[in-house]
Amino acid sequence: VRRSTLRAAIAVVTAGLTLTACGGSSGGSSSGGSGANAATATSAKALGGMDALVKAAKAEGALNVIALPPDWANYGTMLDTFSKKYGIKINSALPDGSSSDELAAVTSQKGQDRAPDVLDVGTSFALQAAAQKLTAPYKVATWGDIPDNQKDPKANWYNDYGGFISIGCNTSKVQVCPTSFKEMLDPQYAKQVALNGNPTKAAAAFSGVWAASLANKGSLDDIGKGIDYFVSVKKAGNFNPVEVTPATVQSGETPISIDWDYVNAGLVSTLQKAGVTWKVNVPTDGVFGSFYNQAISKFAPHPAAARLWEEFLYSDEGQNIWLKGLSRPVRLEAMKKAGTADAEALKALPEVSGSVEFPTQDQQTKAQKVVADRWNAEMSG
Amino acid sequence: VPFFAYLAVFLLLPVVVVAVEAFRATDPTTFQTSWSTASIVAVTKGPYRRAYLGSLELSVITAVLGAVLGLALAVAISRTRRNLLLRRLVLTAAGVLANFGGLPLAFAFLATIGNAGILTAFLTDTLGIGLGGFSLFSLTGLSVVYLYFLIPLMVLTITPALEALRPQWREAADNLGATGWQYWRYVGGPVLAPPVIGATMLLFASAFAAYATAYALVGSSIPLVTLQISDALSSNVVVGSESLGKALALGMMVLIGVVMAFYAWIQRRTQRWLS
Numbered sequence: 206v207r208r209s210t211l212r213a214a215i216a217v218v219t220a221g222l223t224l225t226a227c228g229g230s231s232g233g234s235s236s237g238g239s240g241a242n243a244a245t246a247t248s249a250k251a252l253g254g255m256d257a258l259v260k261a262a263k264a265e266g267a268l269n270v271i272a273l274p275p276d277w278a279n280y281g282t283m284l285d286t287f288s289k290k291y292g293i294k295i296n297s298a299l300p301d302g303s304s305s306d307e308l309a310a311v312t313s314q315k316g317q318d319r320a321p322d323v324l325d326v327g328t329s330f331a332l333q334a335a336a337q338k339l340t341a342p343y344k345v346a347t348w349g350d351i352p353d354n355q356k357d358p359k360a361n362w363y364n365d366y367g368g369f370i371s372i373g374c375n376t377s378k379v380q381v382c383p384t385s386f387k388e389m390l391d392p393q394y395a396k397q398v399a400l401n402g403n404p405t406k407a408a409a410a411f412s413g414v415w416a417a418s419l420a421n422k423g424s425l426d427d428i429g430k431g432i433d434y435f436v437s438v439k440k441a442g443n444f445n446p447v448e449v450t451p452a453t454v455q456s457g458e459t460p461i462s463i464d465w466d467y468v469n470a471g472l473v474s475t476l477q478k479a480g481v482t483w484k485v486n487v488p489t490d491g492v493f494g495s496f497y498n499q500a501i502s503k504f505a506p507h508p509a510a511a512r513l514w515e516e517f518l519y520s521d522e523g524q525n526i527w528l529k530g531l532s533r534p535v536r537l538e539a540m541k542k543a544g545t546a547d548a549e550a551l552k553a554l555p556e557v558s559g560s561v562e563f564p565t566q567d568q569q570t571k572a573q574k575v576v577a578d579r580w581n582a583e584m585s586g
Numbered sequence: 587v588p589f590f591a592y593l594a595v596f597l598l599l600p601v602v603v604v605a606v607e608a609f610r611a612t613d614p615t616t617f618q619t620s621w622s623t624a625s626i627v628a629v630t631k632g633p634y635r636r637a638y639l640g641s642l643e644l645s646v647i648t649a650v651l652g653a654v655l656g657l658a659l660a661v662a663i664s665r666t667r668r669n670l671l672l673r674r675l676v677l678t679a680a681g682v683l684a685n686f687g688g689l690p691l692a693f694a695f696l697a698t699i700g701n702a703g704i705l706t707a708f709l710t711d712t713l714g715i716g717l718g719g720f721s722l723f724s725l726t727g728l729s730v731v732y733l734y735f736l737i738p739l740m741v742l743t744i745t746p747a748l749e750a751l752r753p754q755w756r757e758a759a760d761n762l763g764a765t766g767w768q769y770w771r772y773v774g775g776p777v778l779a780p781p782v783i784g785a786t787m788l789l790f791a792s793a794f795a796a797y798a799t800a801y802a803l804v805g806s807s808i809p810l811v812t813l814q815i816s817d818a819l820s821s822n823v824v825v826g827s828e829s830l831g832k833a834l835a836l837g838m839m840v841l842i843g844v845v846m847a848f849y850a851w852i853q854r855r856t857q858r859w860l861s
């Protein structure tokens with residue numbers, strides 16, 4: 206801890222010096238010299254305001270991110286825009302990693318320069334990280350816009366972007382795209398229905414099972430009906446076990462893919478260039494949504510850049526980048542009211558009918574256990 | 587000493603870490619870790635037990651088939667003394683194909699005989715016969731894919747042993763009036779047995795540990811240990827399943843250990859019998 210304090214202090218001082226050398230106003234040096242510590246700052250204000258944060262972050266010059274695939278929810282644009290806007294280099298590790306990989310990296314790379322600064326994890330893992338004291342609490346300037354049930358009151362983690370389970374469909378292979386789970390049992394979809402990943406591992410697949418449960422008289426307390434559903438899809442000969450990638454979609458190997466709407470929607474433009482029309486429907490009978498969370502590592506080697514990254518993600522600009530990637534930013538309601546949401550992107554979002562509920566942590570834990578116990582046992586062989 | 591130090595750091599240490607971590611458990615609500623045998627007990631039951639059996643079944647089938655076919659191919663090319671070009675071509679191809687695995691291999695098969703593969707389309711649309719019930723995503727299909735890299739591996743590992751069979755032995759046997767069968771039964775067979783068994787074990791271990799190809803092709807629809815380890819270790823869904831993954835890995839190491847011990851025993855026996 207002491208070393209990072211020292212480094213942050215040096216960073217702040219250097220920032221102050223650079224500014225003076227450039228002949229800027231003297232206002233910067235007073236805030237820079239206050240000895241504020243980025244590693245423990247819980248808001249930009251505590252560091253002396255946004256300008257001071259930007260300066261400290263620029264002095265650090267780099268941000269380590271982990272498990273952020275560029276084709277996922279518009280992360281590519283997000284990272285590029287941030288990097289260009291602030292002149293901060295981004296070191297992206299393990300782009301296809303999982304939430305548990307992220308937490309493992311925080312623990313195992315503690316104290317190293319390449320340790321992750323910021324995390325993007327599912328809610329269960331955010332809770333785990335907070336309980337194991339791996340995160341540094343921080344409130345972004347727009348904290349008040351995040352609904353109370355979508356953030357940790359102690360600010361260890363906060364929902365950022367989310368979406369709904371959707372059915373992606375290749376119109377050159379499929380005559381009529383299915384719009385509900387029930388339709389996917391139809392023999393015309395033989396060997397076509399793929400789930401993106403194994404639900405014991407991939408959150409999208411897990412949520413797909415939950416959505417299927419809701420479509421089949423299940424509830425947030427009962428994910429089992431979703432497993433029953435996929436067993437019947439398999440019995441009907443419609444289940445396709447191939448791991449979905451843009452390549453398998455393009456080759457027509459996975460004509461129907463159940464995945465997050467923003468992931469499916471993100472494929473549309475890439476596939477269009479390859480001559481494949483990819484249609485995205487949110488199933489009418491099973492609407493299930495979930496959000497991913499942001500958090501700052503307590504052991505971030507670039508504490509100021511990490512905090513600036515969060516500020517950027519939750520700014521109107523950052524939130525609109527999510528929206529353009531067709532995921533739903535957490536500040537969407539507030540931005541709609543303020544009229545700052547990108548209207549065109551808003552129109553392009555797949556339509557969702559009916560009310561949406563999010564599972565509680567208890568329901569989540571119970572559902573995980575059910576899937577872990579039953580999925581591999583019933584779907585394999 | 588440097589060799590042992592190397593061994594300790596890169597082999598022994600990970601084994602010990604895995605073995606220890608397999609006995610840790612993370613509580614799903616409080617996230618506290620504690621000592622527990624829950625993971626070890628869990629992996630011997632239900633879906634995990636089936637995953638072990640599935641992996642064993644696949645590995646045994648592909649290892650035996652791969653060994654038989656690979657041996658036949660190796661014998662055939664080592665006999666062709668005249669056509670050295672062919673021999674070199676086969677060996678080079680085997681060298682390349684034995685290392686052709688993972689995602690590229692899976693995708694190559696998908697593009698050929700997957701649901702939307704070229705061959706599938708040709709057989710179904712042009713000839714109208716289809717694949718005759720063959721599915722790439724079944725145990726049979728996965729075996730065919732595995733054989734694609736296991737047969738070349740067998741050819742590569744067994745060719746040196748075949749070359750060690752001196753032509754003089756065959757000539758001597760012929761001079762003494764031995765038939766071809768008698769030669770293989772009493773001379774060639776016993777000399778070749780240890781390397782053939784060893785190579786089969788190698789194939790078995792290779793198939794047992796293969797991961798990426800199966801992951802891309804069959805996901806969770808065929809129970810395999812390696813896939814379940816990956817699910818447990820890098821889960822986005824189930825919190826605290828790392829120890830389960832490590833327990834599964836420990837089980838794999840134990841199984842491979844048993845196989846190695848069996849191999850050592852066979853080899854000792856054959857050698858004693860040879861001398």
